Amino acid sequence: MAAAALTRVLKNKVDVTLVESSEIGTVGVGEATIPTLVFFHKLLKLSEQEFMSETNATYKLGINFENWKDLNHSYLHAFGVTGKDCWAAGFQHFWLRGLQEGLSGDFGDYCLERQAAEANKFAHLPNNGLNYAYHIDATSYAKFLRKLSEREGLTRIDAKINNVNLRQQDGFIESLDLDNGQRIEGDFFIDCTGFKGLLIEKAMHTGYEDWSHWLPCDSAVAVQTESTSEPLPYTRCIAHEAGWQWRIPLQHRVGNGMVYCSQYQSDDETIDKLLSNIDGKPLNDPRVIHFRTGRRRKQWNRNCLALGLASGFLEPLESTSIHLIQQGIVRFLRMFPEAGVVQEDINEFNQQADFDIEHIRDFIILHYHVTNRTDTPFWRHCRQMDVPASLRHRIDLFVKTGRIFREGSELFDDSWQQVMIGQGLMPQSYHPIVDTMSRDELEALLTQITSQIRRTVEKLPPHEEYLKRFCQ
Numbered sequence: 013m014a015a016a017a018l019t020r021v022l023k024n025k026v027d028v029t030l031v032e033s034s035e036i037g038t039v040g041v042g043e044a045t046i047p048t049l050v051f052f053h054k055l056l057k058l059s060e061q062e063f064m065s066e067t068n069a070t071y072k073l074g075i076n077f078e079n080w081k082d083l084n085h086s087y088l089h090a091f092g093v094t095g096k097d098c099w100a101a102g103f104q105h106f107w108l109r110g111l112q113e114g115l116s117g118d119f120g121d122y123c124l125e126r127q128a129a130e131a132n133k134f135a136h137l138p139n140n141g142l143n144y145a146y147h148i149d150a151t152s153y154a155k156f157l158r159k160l161s162e163r164e165g166l167t168r169i170d171a172k173i174n175n176v177n178l179r180q181q182d183g184f185i186e187s188l189d190l191d192n193g194q195r196i197e198g199d200f201f202i203d204c205t206g207f208k209g210l211l212i213e214k215a216m217h218t219g220y221e222d223w224s225h226w227l228p229c230d231s232a233v234a235v236q237t238e239s240t241s242e243p244l245p246y247t248r249c250i251a252h253e254a255g256w257q258w259r260i261p262l263q264h265r266v267g268n269g270m271v272y273c274s275q276y277q278s279d280d281e282t283i284d285k286l287l288s289n290i291d292g293k294p295l296n297d298p299r300v301i302h303f304r305t306g307r308r309r310k311q312w313n314r315n316c317l318a319l320g321l322a323s324g325f326l327e328p329l330e331s332t333s334i335h336l337i338q339q340g341i342v343r344f345l346r347m348f349p350e351a352g353v354v355q356e357d358i359n360e361f362n363q364q365a366d367f368d369i370e371h372i373r374d375f376i377i378l379h380y381h382v383t384n385r386t387d388t389p390f391w392r393h394c395r396q397m398d399v400p401a402s403l404r405h406r407i408d409l410f411v412k413t414g415r416i417f418r419e420g421s422e423l424f425d426d427s428w429q430q431v432m433i434g435q436g437l438m439p440q441s442y443h444p445i446v447d448t449m450s451r452d453e454l455e456a457l458l459t460q461i462t463s464q465i466r467r468t469v470e471k472l473p474p475h476e477e478y479l480k481r482f483c484q
Contacts (some may be wrong), residue, residue, distance in 0.1 A: 014202050014319055016157040017341045020056050021166035021211070030166040031188065036172070038151065041234040041301070043260045043267045044072060044247045044331040045145040047091050051337045056162070065155040065483045067148040068263040070243045071475060073129035075330065079251040080435060082384045085432030086360050088246060091143040092125030093426050095461055101443035104429045105414050106454065108442040115455050117462065119433050124465045129246045133472035134479070136360065137274060145331070147247065147260045147267075169194065173205070176215035184315045184353075185211060200349065203322045210319040212308060219309035220324075226377050226399060227305040228390075229255050229327055233282050234269035234299050237292035242476040249329065254390040256329070257289065263479065265295060271327055276281040276390045303327075311365045312358045317344055324369060329379060332372050335423065340371055370424040374403040375431070382407065407437065414439030
């Protein structure tokens with residue numbers, strides 16, 4: 013992603029060399045995305061049809077959370093906006109009064125993307141009328157971007173890094189020694205070496221902030237299976253005794269996996285549980301990945317930028333890993349150090365990066381902490397654990413007043429109320445402006461929203477049918 017962005021956006025302004033070893037595998041399980049990837053591809057002027065065909069992609073309208081609030085309960089966190097807000101109060105306030113008066117349906121009835129997802133339908137609508145993302149084959153995506161980058165002049169070297177050489181006077185990276193005998197010099201280095209962080213950590217000792225006390229899951233098992241049914245336009249996240257399971261439908265197969273806390277469930281137990289709970293024949297052996305949630309203390313340190321797993325890790329519950337990579341790339345392009353590295357740029361970059369990841373962290377913790385489940389030690393721990401003060405404030409504000417405020421440029425907006433209500437949080441009051449409407453006016457508003465959504469969904473084609481037509 014970094015190579016494609018640098019070569020396509022900056023064209024002949026920079027010389028880009030990519031060092032990667034074909035002997036080192038990738039994590040390759042990042043198969044679900046969020047709508048910001050659509051805009052990243054527009055920035056790179058990519059053909060959506062070519063991208064989807066090359067990566068066997070399907071459309072994604074949201075994530076279905078099963079067994080999170082309670083066993084046998086589910087809700088769909090969709091990518092769209094729910095209902096219609098007014099200047100003083102969000103739609104949830106009107107919905108709450110309607111609920112009290114027996115006028116409101118389920119909160120998700122008022123979201124077009126959720127209704128389309130549940131009906132298994134999709135189409136491109138005018139003016140971005142349907143917000144969507146993708147399920148992708150991550151390995152194929154990397155190959156697709158490599159091909160694009162090499163067309164733009166990327167130099168790719170197949171080798172491993174033996175040593176990182178720092179300048180004595182200021183600690184900047186001067187060059188890399190490779191196992192093929194080459195020495196690669198450069199003005200700037202982007203570390204995409206995964207959890208090891210060969211540049212940002214092993215050479216530069218940047219430090220790591222551990223968040224496992226808030227996000228206790230530390231392991232995952234992944235396996236791919238044959239498709240046994242048409243692909244759904246959403247990801248399934250199914251909570252289990254010590255974590256959760258994902259199901260991600262692609263055109264040619266299904267990605268499956270379990271995220272879990274090793275304190276409550278062993279690797280072997282998880283593999284057995286996963287293999288007994290999949291549809292279709294496995295296409296590969298289960299792969300175990302161990303991780304530690306948290307972030308690098310600086311994503312940009314001197315003349316090195318860390319992306320992806322080298323910069324930190326948040327578990328893939330809300331499919332934000334690829335988004336954070338993309339944000340790091342776009343932010344770097346905005347602050348590109350053409351005249352040399354400036355400390356003020358570094359400080360601003362790291363401040364913005366910290367803001368992004370902390371808000372996403374809080375959103376993910378919300379799913380675990382706000383639950384009625386007490387059936388296992390893992391869920392009892394999640395219910396009782398302390399949470400960041402920033403998240404505690406959001407929860408308390410919503411419960412007491414029904415209010416949610418988006419801070420600055422944070423990623424999630426309408427999502428907060430969808431997940432809070434989905435997880436069982438119900439506000440104790442609503443905004444008084446709602447009472448300026450008569451009961452008939454409120455009923456007309458709610459009916460108008462659902463009727464318009466119903467008419468739109470009825471006209472949409474089935475997801476698989478549209479997918480085949482579009483990708484041809």
